Amino acid sequence: MDFNTAINLNGKIAESWANQALVYERRGDKAKAAKSYSHAISLDSKYEPARAGLARVKAGA
Numbered sequence: 001m002d003f004n005t006a007i008n009l010n011g012k013i014a015e016s017w018a019n020q021a022l023v024y025e026r027r028g029d030k031a032k033a034a035k036s037y038s039h040a041i042s043l044d045s046k047y048e049p050a051r052a053g054l055a056r057v058k059a060g061a
Contacts, residue, residue, distance in 0.1 A: 014044035021053055033057045 003020035006013070021036030034057045040050035 012043060014040040014047040014050060016040075017043065018047065018050040018053060021050070021057075025053065025057055030057045030060065 003016055003023060006016040007020060010016070017036050017040035021033045021040065024030075024033035024036060034054060037050045037054035037057060040047055041054065044050070
């Protein structure tokens, strides 16, 4: 998973965490997706893809 590599290289980029979350979401792992989306939001509270993804995961829970 390339997003894990990106996170390991620099874990302070919200986009990497949101992309990792999207992979988890598409695999059906909503718990891991929510955790990664939440981490992305903690890094950048205005990062809309992470906010939308977290809302989507929570709505489907």
